[in-house]
Amino acid sequence: MTALTHxxxxxxxxxxxxxxxxxTVREAWAEGFVRMSAYTLRLIADGGHKKGDVLSVARIAGIQAAKRTADLIPLCHPLMLSKIQVDFTLDDxxxxxxxxxxxxxxxxxxxxxxxxxxxxxAALTLFDMCKAVDPGMVIEGIRVLEKRGGKTGHWQADVAGNPADADEAGENDA
Incomplete structure (x- = not known):
């Protein structure tokens, strides 16, 4: 394994x-989950939350955050992103x-x-918008699912969350 590159x-x-x-063309998929009460989930699904369309606000927040990553993570390069997509699935x-x-x-x-x-x-925004109704929400499982491009090529997480074909040499695609 190589030394840390930062x-x-x-x-x-x-x-x-x-x-x-x-x-090269580079892309990455990430995921996370916000666990909440069934009542809170219903409010979001039915559009009944008094703060409005929770998912639309969280989507915009996620997009804006991706564009500002270099301002938040000290050693990240400022990037000219060509696509940002944030999707939600309600899971009863x-x-x-x-x-x-x-x-x-x-x-x-x-x-x-x-x-x-x-x-x-996006998860923090969901939490912020719903915390008055459900302060016990849990944000969990944030991880990279897949990445493509660069010297290391294609990498994908396995279903258990462990690297499926992680590079033994410790190559960094920074």
Whole structure:
């Protein structure tokens, strides 16, 4: 396994130099889940929440967050994203909302952090809008599902949440 790439030889934080990397199409999918009471889920599904369309607000928040990732995560590169998609699935069986985000670009570094940020902020927005009704909500399972592009090519998480074909060499697509 290789050393951490965001540390220089002296062990100090350092932004990775991606200038020598090839420009390729890169995309990443991330997911998360907000567990809530059946009552809260019904309010969202029926559009009965007094704060309005909770999912539309959370979608916009997720999109905005993906665009601002470099402002939030200190060593992330500012990226020119070409696509951001945030989707929700209401899950009665698990009593919650599943969130999936896709981020895509043509560039020299991956977009996993942007997809994770989109999911995280969408989940936080759902929580914020519904906390008065259901303060016991739980945000869980935020992870990268899949990434494509760059030197490491295609990577996909297995269904249990463990890397299915994680690169043993520890290659970083930063």
């Amino acid at each position: 540390l220089n030889a002296a062990g100090e934080a350092s932004m990775v130099d991606v200038s020598a990397k090839a420009v 069986a698990r009593s919650g909302v599943s969130i999936r985000a896709l981020c895509k670009l043509s560039g020299q570094t991956g977009v996993e952090m942007e997809a994770l940020t989109a999911v995280s902020v």
